[in-house]
Amino acid sequence: MFEKARLKLTAYYLAIIMLVSILFSAAIYYSITNEFRRFERMQIRYEQDISEDQVIIPPPDTGRNLIFRVGKPDPAVIRAARTRILLTLAFINLGIFGLAGALGYFLAGRTLRPIKKMVDEQNRFITDASHELRTPLTSLRTEIEVALREDNLTDKEARKIMESNLEEVVSLQALSDSLIELAQNGKLINRNNFENIELSDILNIAVKKVEPQAKKKGILIQKKIGSFEVFGIKDRLTEVFVILLDNAVKYSTSKKDIKISTTKDKDKVIVDIIDHGIGIEKEDLTHIFDRFYRSDKSRSKTNGYGLGLSIAKKIIESHNGTISVESVVGKQTKFSVVLDIIT
Numbered sequence: 604m605f606e607k608a609r610l611k612l613t614a615y616y617l618a619i620i621m622l623v624s625i626l627f628s629a630a631i632y633y634s635i636t637n638e639f640r641r642f643e644r645m646q647i648r649y650e651q652d653i654s655e656d657q658v659i660i661p662p663p664d665t666g667r668n669l670i671f672r673v674g675k676p677d678p679a680v681i682r683a684a685r686t687r688i689l690l691t692l693a694f695i696n697l698g699i700f701g702l703a704g705a706l707g708y709f710l711a712g713r714t715l716r717p718i719k720k721m722v723d724e725q726n727r728f729i730t731d732a733s734h735e736l737r738t739p740l741t742s743l744r745t746e747i748e749v750a751l752r753e754d755n756l757t758d759k760e761a762r763k764i765m766e767s768n769l770e771e772v773v774s775l776q777a778l779s780d781s782l783i784e785l786a787q788n789g790k791l792i793n794r795n796n797f798e799n800i801e802l803s804d805i806l807n808i809a810v811k812k813v814e815p816q817a818k819k820k821g822i823l824i825q826k827k828i829g830s831f832e833v834f835g836i837k838d839r840l841t842e843v844f845v846i847l848l849d850n851a852v853k854y855s856t857s858k859k860d861i862k863i864s865t866t867k868d869k870d871k872v873i874v875d876i877i878d879h880g881i882g883i884e885k886e887d888l889t890h891i892f893d894r895f896y897r898s899d900k901s902r903s904k905t906n907g908y909g910l911g912l913s914i915a916k917k918i919i920e921s922h923n924g925t926i927s928v929e930s931v932v933g934k935q936t937k938f939s940v941v942l943d944i945i946t
């Protein structure tokens with residue numbers, strides 16, 4: 604599809620350039636042949652004006668007379684000159700055709716490259732999303748089919764199956780929410796909705812949201828949060844810190860405390876979230892912000908779709924901020940978010 608569009612665009616470029624070139628060549632040819640005709644007419648008039656067929660021009664310095672023959676210009680010579688001009692113009696046009704074709708093809712490729720990238724990315728997104736949707740749907744279907752085949756299903760067993768189904772449905776709902784969010788992120792982050800926000804407010808809200816899960820694992824979230832004003836969308840920024848804190852809890856072993864702190868660096872504020880959980884392998888570090896990426900270790904240990912960090916990254920980047928990670932496997936993981944402070 605891309606190659607077809609590229610060739611089509613090249614043909615359009617070429618058609619425009621060749622139209623201009625041919626019109627230009629026709630104008631040149633027309634004016635030159637006009638000049639020839641004018642020259643012919645002048646020669647004829649000049650011939651009629653003088654009785655002799657010779658013109659004698661006395662040069663001022665030599666004193667000798669130079670003799671020029673005057674007569675009708677030879678039509679064969681004029682015809683040959685016209686043919687030569689035509690051939691030269693045709694040759695130039697052929698050159699322009701080749702050059703414009705090659706250049707047009709190259710430029711069409713460059714013009715279409717971002718579109719190709721976007722289409723490729725969308726296709727990958729659809730494939731990845733369908734793949735992720737298939738797993739919970741298959742397990743949901745299998746459970747329901749097995750239950751339906753069972754003739755003597757007790758109330759207790761039915762309830763258990765329904766609970767398990769509900770779990771899958773909740774997980775599917777979370778996945779579809781994340782997918783919608785990722786697909787619409789550009790639209791959700793509208794700079795017209797940006798406002799001044801007290802960073803400590805959103806950090807406290809995010810901590811409160813994950814505290815129940817942390818408590819279940821005996822984890823304490825230590826806060827060292829200062830007061831900073833940032834510019835952005837409150838809900839979206841809160842979501843980022845919920846994702847990071849939720850991961851910190853999810854990938855921590857029991858009773859290992861998590862720390863959230865803020866530090867000022869010139870006109871920026873750095874929010875660090877440190878946990879002492881499983882950590883991230885070096886080869887995973889460069890991929891964890893990619894959509895659907897999950898390390899092998901987390902795949903086997905926790906549920907998730909690998910979408911949280913890519914959503915967080917999109918939100919932070921649309922706030923002109925940065926998000927980064929450092930990790931030592933089995934020791935500590937630190938996520939840092941940097942945002943501009945309103946001064």
Ligand code: ADP
Binds near residue numbers: 846850883897898902
């Ligand atoms: P999910 O947690 O649903 O898998 P994320 O996009 O939030 O998706 O995270 C992507 C991957 O990054 C996780 O699967 C995990 O491998 C890794 N990860 C993220 N945060 C941490 C953390 N605090 N400690 C260890 N690994 C982490």
